[in-house]
Amino acid sequence: MKAWAVLLLSVIVYAKHDQYEGWKSYYLGPKSQEQLQSIGPLVQQFELDVFSYVNLEREGVVLVKPEHQDGFTRALEEKGIAYRIHSADVKTALEYDDIAVEIKRRENLARKGKELPYDNYQEIEEIAAYLTDIAERYPDRTTLVSGADSFEGRPVYYLKISTTNFEDTRKPVIFIDGGIHAREWISPPTVTWAIHKLLENVTEPDLLERFDWILLPVVNPDGYKYTFTNERMWRKTRSTDQTNTSITCPGVDGNRNYDFFWNTVGTSSNPCSITYAGSRPFSEVETRVVRSILHEHLDRIALYLTMHSFGSLILYPWGNDGSLSHNALNLHLVGVAIADEILAHTLPIFPRYVVGNAALAIGYAASGAAEDYAHSIGVPLSYTIELPSLGQGFILDPRYIEQVCRETWQGIVVGARMAGDLFVL
Ligand SMILES: *[C@@H]1O[C@H](CO)[C@@H](O)[C@H](O)[C@H]1NC(C)=O
Ligand SMILES: *[C@@H]1O[C@H](CO)[C@@H](O)[C@H](O)[C@H]1NC(C)=O
Ligand SMILES: [Zn+2]
Numbered sequence: 001m002k003a004w005a006v007l008l009l010s011v012i013v014y015a016k017h018d019q020y021e022g023w024k025s026y027y028l029g030p031k032s033q034e035q036l037q038s039i040g041p042l043v044q045q046f047e048l049d050v051f052s053y054v055n056l057e058r059e060g061v062v063l064v065k066p067e068h069q070d071g072f073t074r075a076l077e078e079k080g081i082a083y084r085i086h087s088a089d090v091k092t093a094l095e096y097d098d099i100a101v102e103i104k105r106r107e108n109l110a111r112k113g114k115e116l117p118y119d120n121y122q123e124i125e126e127i128a129a130y131l132t133d134i135a136e137r138y139p140d141r142t143t144l145v146s147g148a149d150s151f152e153g154r155p156v157y158y159l160k161i162s163t164t165n166f167e168d169t170r171k172p173v174i175f176i177d178g179g180i181h182a183r184e185w186i187s188p189p190t191v192t193w194a195i196h197k198l199l200e201n202v203t204e205p206d207l208l209e210r211f212d213w214i215l216l217p218v219v220n221p222d223g224y225k226y227t228f229t230n231e232r233m234w235r236k237t238r239s240t241d242q243t244n245t246s247i248t249c250p251g252v253d254g255n256r257n258y259d260f261f262w263n264t265v266g267t268s269s270n271p272c273s274i275t276y277a278g279s280r281p282f283s284e285v286e287t288r289v290v291r292s293i294l295h296e297h298l299d300r301i302a303l304y305l306t307m308h309s310f311g312s313l314i315l316y317p318w319g320n321d322g323s324l325s326h327n328a329l330n331l332h333l334v335g336v337a338i339a340d341e342i343l344a345h346t347l348p349i350f351p352r353y354v355v356g357n358a359a360l361a362i363g364y365a366a367s368g369a370a371e372d373y374a375h376s377i378g379v380p381l382s383y384t385i386e387l388p389s390l391g392q393g394f395i396l397d398p399r400y401i402e403q404v405c406r407e408t409w410q411g412i413v414v415g416a417r418m419a420g421d422l423f424v425l
Pocket of ligand 2: 243
């Protein structure tokens, strides 16, 4: 990359991240379960933006506004929780990330065809075009559905893949979604990669014979778009119809909006908060799309996965209070099998996955999550997957996107087969 081009690109991205002026990000490294559990209250008290979840086996990353930095570090020192600076200048770090993505995007412009990139992040228009193209190329096995229009009017697309047009009701269904949290850019490609592996590059034909699949790469297309155009760290939807203040503070945290102990813990009633639960359960049209899919196929869904980042975690219910469900043993066994398979295909530089209860593994309970809701209505195996990061910067370097997709797919393969073995109609 020539210096002049970097200069030019930095002018283009200049001012986009102004709202992060003075923000810092910190690594947190709690050493005991007690220290881990004490982080949850700090998240609320200091309005922390949890970027990468903490675990006893490795550090997490939180973003802290300027006005809370002193109080936050003092609280950590009082509790003896180890911390160090991740980025002393969040705004500039985000600008560098933009440049890396933009350089790759320009290189890729020359590329022909409808292929989705796996060496760069996938924009919402590219994903929509890919899904449309796939449905045209595989009409006998796929149905493209727009579950609804998003708040801003974008279709919330999902693809149904089946050898029997979903008519063989003895087949278990596997449902995978991604992109509910807008900024978690590594999530949608892991879902589009699953589509690629079920249709374009079939190396596990049993998965198509045995199961029907529902793949929803971007639950929150408005927020996702907004992270590419306006605010890289945006997490929520973009709705403005929740309260009188929603105009100045749009959006709801989709993964706090499900009707499971809604807005009781790890959430906020303040529309300006990044964990705002919404004005009521399922206030968001985007979460209602997922709800409809879950209910429509409830008697057949053997496995539900919802893709997030970061943390290298496989999390299962109940995330609101750390208690275990009736199916906890199977949830744990299948989760460990998925993690083991990913480990067998990962790179040594990636952190090892940790498998556990969603509240206990990260010391942070939260209500209204999709994975809890799906399990509460009867999906036997339901997981939040926090995909890996490498700890530097705010994006996973685009060169690792395909690796994460490949290893995650290997985990999905094992998880699906086990879910099929355990499934009883
Ligand atoms: C799938 O992709 C791999 C390369 O990643 C290739 O070697 C293989 O031939 C492909 N298989 C099919 C069935 O397309
Ligand atoms: C919104 O504003 C209107 C009038 O400005 C007021 O009557 C109403 O109570 C407000 N609603 C909420 C939820 O604050
Ligand atoms: Zn997330």
